[in-house]
Each structure stands twice: as structure tokens, then as C-alpha cells.
Amino acid sequence: MDRLADRKNAAEFLYPPIDPFDQRMLDVGDGHRxxxxxxxxxxxxxxxVLHGGPGGGCSPAMRRYFDPSHYRVILFDQRGCGRSRPHASVEANTTWHLVRDIEAIRTTLGIExxxxxxxxxGATLALIYGISHPDRAAALVLRGVFLMTQAELDWFYGGGAGKFWPDVWARFTSLVPEDEQTDFIAAYHRRLFSGDLVQETRFAxxxxxxxxxxxxxxxxxxxxGESPAEYARAFARLENHYFTNAGFLEEDGWILKNAGALRNVPGIIVQGRYDMICPPTSAFALHKVWPGSDIRVVAKAGHALSEPGISAELVRAMDRYRADAAMRRLA
Structure with missing residues (x-):
């Protein structure tokens, strides 16, 4: 990564803001739009574009990582979050529903x-989609790799990351009674789905x-900073729901065990060296079993999409594919 990123904010690396030329609500069944x-x-x-969370929703800034004269950019809010409805719902909301929704969007828009x-x-979902539909995924561009493993959940919700942020970890854990502190995902689950809106919002x-x-x-x-109540409730409930159910994958380590399906799918992995949410070990493990991947480690960056170095590398990755003859044939 060049030193220029050290002196700029993320927005300076992005393409100018643009508005959508098409917006719609797509009925995907199961009561979800x-x-x-x-x-x-x-x-x-x-x-x-697959947003994070689960439950994060897409934002206008996500449109700006792509040359608008070259790319047809499709963004959507996954089930239960953003502008999708019903809001904060976990009914009929699993990884496999989301994979099916991605395919529904593709076919609805007439994209091969x-x-x-x-x-x-979003990287997790991209990998699962690519493994499930390698003939539809022309390339993957991933940031802050999360492989949906128990080890990663233990790191972030079991005290690993808390060793680096003990004051922040103390605030997170202090809301839970001591006799429930052996499993914070389960303890928060009981409160995020208590039916008491005030309690759900507080814990969210x-x-x-x-x-x-x-x-x-x-x-x-x-x-x-304190997130708006509506956003926080969807974000926390959906994340907790997915993590409680181990991402709805058949076994721990499912992505790495099935990464062979990506052998003909190229990809670029952008990873912050100091990512405390998704440590780099996951990105390197993925790169090792995915021959078509290229990994870019950003020296002075953490997890966020908005980190200057992360944004610079992602735009650079998409500009690189802009010049790729095989990718141009997708248009």
C-alpha cells in the first residue's frame, strides 16, 4: 500500500456520489420483500454488492467503489434490515435464504x-454464494474476511478481542449477570428476543x-457512538440470530472445506493488518486454499470499509478488473 493513503480520508479514493437509475422492492417469498x-x-x-452484518444494510457510499461508466452496480438490503421488510425479522432468514435471494435478483435483472x-x-456470503454457484460468480472482491467459524466467534465474543480493548469489553459484558457470562451470544440472545422493546433496544x-x-x-x-434504535435492533438481532445458528452451515469450517469449488473463480482479498473483528488469519487461511486469489494486506488499517487504505485497495481492485478482458465480456 502506498503512503498516499496515510494522508487521505477514504472518500478521496472513491468515485463521485451517484444516484440509482433503478429502485424496487422485490418479493422473494416467505413474507419478505x-x-x-x-x-x-x-x-x-x-x-x-453484499453488505455486512448480517443486518447492516447497504448505503450510498457503497456505490462509489466502482467506475460508474464501466460497472452496473447492484446493491440490496438483505432480509430483515435496511429498507427490506419486515424489519428486524428472523423468520425465514438464513444464509441459504440469502443465497436464494441473490439468485432471484440475478435472474430478475436478466444477468447471466x-x-x-x-x-x-458480506465476504462470508460472497464465498458461500460463489461456492454454491461458481458458474455465476465471475470474480470475488472481498474485504475483512469472516469464515463463520466457532474460533472467530470465540475470539470476538469470548474475550479474545477484549484483551486488547478491556474497557470496551467491560461495558459489553457488564450488562449480563455473572452466572451467564460463559456464553455472551446466548445471554444477549435471550434479551434481544425477549419481546420487551425497551430491553431489546438497550441490548441491541x-x-x-x-x-x-x-x-x-x-x-x-x-x-x-450510539446507533439509532431501529438500525441497532435489526443489526444486533440478525447478527445474533446467525451466530447462534453458526451461520446455518452444515459444519464448522464449511467454507474452507468447500473452497475447491472456487478453483476457476478469480478473486482479490483486501485485509487490514490490525483488523480486530476479523483477524487476518482467516484471510490467509482462505488464500491458502483458493488458488485463484490474490491477497492485499493493508498495513495501517483495521476492519472498516471506511478505512482510507481499505477503500484505496478496493477501488484499485475494481479498476484492475475494469481492464481485464474476461471481465469486460460480462457487459
Whole structure:
């Protein structure tokens, strides 16, 4: 990574803000309707953007990682979050429902193959989608790799990351009675799904604050700020629901065990060296079993998409594929 990123904020690396040329609510069944938008070049190379969380939702800034004259950018809010409805719902909301939704978007928009861009949980979902549909995934561009393993959950919710952020960890854990502190995911689950909106919101904000504070190396430990109640409730409930169910994967380590399906799918992994939420060991483990991957470690960066070095590398990755003849044929 060049030194220029050290002196800039993330926005300076991005393409100018753009508005969608298409917005719709797509009925995907099971009582769910998901928000979908398209921006950029309607006849360009298609790329679908998978947001993090689960439960994070997409944002206008996510449109700006792609040359709008070249890419047809598709963003959507996954089930239960953002503008999708019903809000904060975990009914009929599993990884495999989301994979099916991605395919529903692709076929609805008449796309044969597309690139897949995702970070954190979005990287997880991109990998699972690519493994399940390697003929539809032309390339993967991933940031802050999360492999949905028990070891990763133990790191973040079992005290590993807390050893580096003991003051923030204390705030997260102090809300839970001592006799429940052997399993914070389960303890928070009981309260996030208690049926008491006040209690759910309180614990949702605490859950979101723990993650948000650790997202960027720029944070000082003073706290990640209090998330709006509606956002925090969807984010925390969906994350907790997925983590309680081990991502709805058949076995621990499922992604690495099935990564062979990506042998003909190229990809770029962008990883912050000081990522406290998704430590680099996961990105390197993935790179080792995925021959078509290239890994870029950003020296002075953590987990957040908004880190200058992370943004610079992601834009660089998409610009690199812009010049790729095989990718141009997708248009």
C-alpha cells in the first residue's frame, strides 16, 4: 500500500456520489420483500454488492467503489434490515435464504454472470454464494474476511478481542449477570428476543457499540457512538440470530472445506493488518486454499470499509478488473 493513503480520508479514493437509475422492492417469498437498486452504467459489467452484518444494510457510499461508466452496480438490503421488510425479522432468514435471494435478483435483472463484492459478513456470503454457484460468480472482491467459524466467534465474543480493548469489553459484558457470562451470544440472545422493546433496544445498542468501536484503528476506545434504535435492533438481532445458528452451515469450517469449488473463480482479498473483528488469519487461511486469489494486506488499517487504505485497495481492485478482458465480456 502506498503512503498516499496515510494522508487521505477514504472518500478521496472513491468515485463521485451517484444516484440509482433503478429502485424496487422485490418479493422473494416467505413474507419478505427486499430493497434492490441499480446504479452506474445500465449496460456495464454487473457487480452485486453484499453488505455486512448480517443486518447492516447497504448505503450510498457503497456505490462509489466502482467506475460508474464501466460497472452496473447492484446493491440490496438483505432480509430483515435496511429498507427490506419486515424489519428486524428472523423468520425465514438464513444464509441459504440469502443465497436464494441473490439468485432471484440475478435472474430478475436478466444477468447471466456477475462479479461479487462484499466485506465482513458480506465476504462470508460472497464465498458461500460463489461456492454454491461458481458458474455465476465471475470474480470475488472481498474485504475483512469472516469464515463463520466457532474460533472467530470465540475470539470476538469470548474475550479474545477484549484483551486488547478491556474497557470496551467491560461495558459489553457488564450488562449480563455473572452466572451467564460463559456464553455472551446466548445471554444477549435471550434479551434481544425477549419481546420487551425497551430491553431489546438497550441490548441491541450495546451489541452494536462493541463491534462499531473496534471497527477502525482510528477509534480511541471512547466508544463507537450510539446507533439509532431501529438500525441497532435489526443489526444486533440478525447478527445474533446467525451466530447462534453458526451461520446455518452444515459444519464448522464449511467454507474452507468447500473452497475447491472456487478453483476457476478469480478473486482479490483486501485485509487490514490490525483488523480486530476479523483477524487476518482467516484471510490467509482462505488464500491458502483458493488458488485463484490474490491477497492485499493493508498495513495501517483495521476492519472498516471506511478505512482510507481499505477503500484505496478496493477501488484499485475494481479498476484492475475494469481492464481485464474476461471481465469486460460480462457487459
Amino acid at each position: 427486499i430493497y434492490v437498486e441499480q446504479c452506474g452504467n445500465p449496460n456495464g459489467v454487473p457487480v452485486v 454472470r456477475w462479479m461479487v463484492f462484499g466485506g465482513s459478513w 445498542r450495546a451489541w452494536a457499540a462493541w463491534e462499531n468501536t473496534l471497527a477502525s484503528i482510528e477509534n480511541t476506545g471512547a466508544g463507537g
